[in-house]
Amino acid sequence: MKWNDAMWKLVKLSHLVADEKLEKGGLYGVLHFFSDGYVWGGNEVFEFELECGVDFDGAVSALKFYDVCKVLDKRIAYDVGVDGGYLYIKGDGTEVKIGMMQVDVRVNRIFDVISESGEIMKGVGIEWREGVVDVIKRMGKVASSGSAVGDYKVVCFDSEGIYATDRVRIASCFMPFILGDERVLLSVDGVKQLVDVAEDERVVGAWVLGNKLYIKFDDNFYVSVVGYDVDFPDLKGVFERYVGSVRTFNIDKVIADEISKIVQTLDQADVVYLVVREGWLELRVRSVRGFEWRRRLQRVGVDDDYEVGVLAKDIDGVINGAMELGFSEEVLYCRSEEGVEYIVATMNK
Structure with a gap:
């Protein structure tokens, strides 16, 4: 296949999920390529699936892929394929190879989850308006700063706003994000990675299934973020009482x-x-x-x-x-x- 714009996006995504310790398990920290054109990657709180036109099956370390590909010249057109147990990238006198991994795990692909679970997934509307990324970044700083084991390291999204707390501070933004009656409590680490990739994307659809929020963006780009079912306080009520x-x-x-x-x-x-x-x-x-x-x-x-x-x-x-x-x-x-x-x-x- 030919290297394309989606592959450049994959370089950034690979950096978000790269984890040398996790990759030893063969699932997380690994880029899983599929011959139907998609590549899947993830860690324990964030997953993505991206159509980039690949025509082979295989897996490589996300860390090695990022380390090699981040220095490639964007002005050069590359060929990408598999040969002799290596993923190769060639173009204009440049040739690099990354050793393929032997993995024996089943990837729960986002595309398949959305396609096969339509009747039980809860569709949610998302207001991905201008400035929302900066708001979520501020929320993430508060949610991630708790020091106690029981601290709420989640960001809460509902139809009235976005909320976070570290028990000493409460951050609220009364900007509707989730349209409808759903309330989603997302891992703060997953949220950080979501905003890293979503700032320039257009939301096509969003769904909740189990403990995950699934979002589809343009160009067949999917993301899922792990959520938690915790006894989260009524921050809006607490906030209004003090203010x-x-x-x-x-x-x-x-x-x-x-x-x-x-x-x-x-x-x-x-x-x-x-x-x-x-x-x-x-x-x-x-x-x-x-x-x-x-x-x-x-x-x-x-x-x-x-x-x-x-x-x-x-x-x-x-x-x-x-x-x-x-x-x-x-x-x-x-x-x-x-x-x-x-x-x-x-x-x-």
């Missing part, structure tokens, strides 16, 4: 980004105090390394005085790009330019 007592004000984006840069230089255990005194917003830091720091930032339209303390690690990734802040005795509120709203539990002095 009801918050006094908010606008913040200059330049100021917000300046706070973010300062926070990134601090120790994670440092306490950051955001203070409103006499109509001015101030930032104060009490560091575990033995220093204190204070800076007056901007005037705000708030008459009352406020002071909230949060750990540096809890505000990192939240304050950057902020357009609005708010305080109560219990939480710090923040709204980003993408429309993500956060509440962060505060600390006593």
